[in-house]
Amino acid sequence: MPKTDRNPQASHSHFPTNDEILSILSDRVDGRRQSVGIVVGMIDGGRRRVVSYGRHSADNTSTPDGDSVFEIGSITKVYTAFLLADMVGRGEATFDEPVQDLLPSGVAVPERNGRKITLQQLSTHLSGLPRMPDNFNGDDPDPYRHYTVDALYQFLAAHELTRDVDTVEEYSNLGVGLLGHALTCRANKDYETLIRERVTGPLGMRSTSIELSDSMKIRLVPGHDASLRPVLGWNLGPSPFAGAGALRSTVNDQLTLLETIFGQRKSSLDQAIEETMTLRQRVADQDIALGWGAKALGDDVLYGHDGGTAGYRSMMLFYRRARTGVVLMSNAAGDVGDIAHHLLNPAKPLNKARVIVPVDQAVLQSYTGRYELRADFVIIVTEADQHLIAQATGQGPFGIFPENAQEFFADFDLNVQVIFNVDSHGVVVSMTLRQHGKDTEMLKIG
Structure with a gap:
């Protein structure tokens, strides 16, 4: 059954009507079979709205809602950027500080042509590090759980950078994972504790964490692969990759974050959030912000990040000056991110359904x-x-x-x-x- 929240739908809303959104979601769940359940949250004109469709699983036909818990994967990287900016604001680190300086004595980090990798370069994907280390076992159903700090240090000691740092943007789970790990070393606290104390706590986001509370366990929506088969969740918390993708959250919590970004809520994190919004440089026609994907468009900037794990997909997109944003969460690995793009900008067409043809x-x-x-x-x-x-x-x-x-x-x-x-x-x-x-x-x- 579809669900919509109780907030009245403003007639001047930037977004389609609830019925129009439900038509899109039902096509992806019942028609194209790209998901089992999808929740979409929107903010426009200072008001939030949540629309959802589908079910938890084959055994639980209740529809997920704004308080349902999903793995948000790489959206975690934004929280790691908040953490970095907060520590810089407190004088505990600097953006241009070499990551080497935060790690234990004797740990080697690759450098090239005399340039060391900095904390900012890890967050902006300009470190020159690859997407993943070559000693990572991607065949494991829960691949990050067993990747240790020692394995990370062994990779760093042996790796040679193939390009100069700060020259080419290359998306790196490894880089942001290393950043999160380095910040925990500097603070002498684990990643979960730092995020709770510095980010989710001040923002009042009680359903965003790595370890699930009893309430979150009840609200957790099971994940499914792209063929809609149930899969195990990923556990990045024990690994040095926590800062790259460990968090679970809800659409309502992410809407709370958007309200803070839009200035509708005040918090002790406001300056750190402002730091992450700054367009720091431009590389190969790409605007670079801290943690976010960013693109300057006229007098506004489109910010966003997506996330994907074995059984979930998520996306957050927003125009900051217009104070308009979308959060989407799905409990399957199939691609549904185009829905968020289309809702935020109707000129962006929805993906056409792909047709599989037989091949010899x-x-x-x-x-x-x-x-x-x-x-x-x-x-x-x-x-x-x-x-x-x-x-x-x-x-x-x-x-x-x-x-x-x-x-x-x-x-x-x-x-x-x-x-x-x-x-x-x-x-x-x-x-x-x-x-x-x-x-x-x-x-x-x-």
Whole structure:
């Protein structure tokens, strides 16, 4: 059953009506089967609204709502940025401080051409560190739980940066995880405690944490993979990756954060939040903020971050000056982020439904193998039932499904395509990874 909150819907709202939103959500749950349950929260004109559709699971047909608990994955990185800015504001750290200085004596951090990686560069993904360490086991159903601090230090000691720091933006779970870990070393407190004392506590966000309270356990919505099969939750809390993706939260708590960002609420974190909003530099036509994705558009800035774990997807998008924002949470790994973009900006069309076409098994088999971007990043492609499975270094496997004989789409994000390239003799020589319009070619090496 669908759910909407009790707040009256303003006739001048920037957003579609509840019925229009429910039509979109029901199509993704019942039609395209991209999710089991979706909750959308919106703020416009100082008022919040929550609309939801679907169910918790096959065994629990109740509809999630604004207080239902989801894993929010990489949205956690924004909280790590708040924590960094707060510690800088208190004089406990500086943005340009080398991360090396916060770690125990004897721990080596790679540098290049005499430049050390700073705390700000970790938060802005300009550190030069890869997305994941190469000693991370992405095959584990709960992959982060068993990754230790010692394993992180071993990777850092052996790793050589392939580019200068502060020159190329490369999204790095490793980098933000290292940042969160370094801040815990400086404060001599664990990540959960720091976030509670410095961020969620001052903001009154009682349903945002790593460890679940008894109340949150009752409200937790089970996760599902992109094929809507139940999956285990991820436990990043014990690992040095906590700052990159460990938090669980609710749509209502994230709307509280948006209200604080919009100035509707006052807190001791206001200055730290302001620091994260600052556009610090521009790299390759990309605006760089602390923790946020950001894009200057006219007299406003679009800020946002998404999150994804084995069984959940989430997104937060907002225009700060217009004080208009969207929070979306889904209890499946399928891509539904386009809904948030469309609700915030109706000129952004919803994704078209992807259609899987049959491809000869011999053709699928010819695409299997190893594709290399560089020595520390390889994608292995294997065959499955009428589709392929791809797995990148340090990451879990994901399905790719044929749209035609050479072009495939990813089950976790419909804006990610894999295109297999053949030479004049019909031999597969490379793949092109197309992510949100950006093409990266990877050579087939075996």
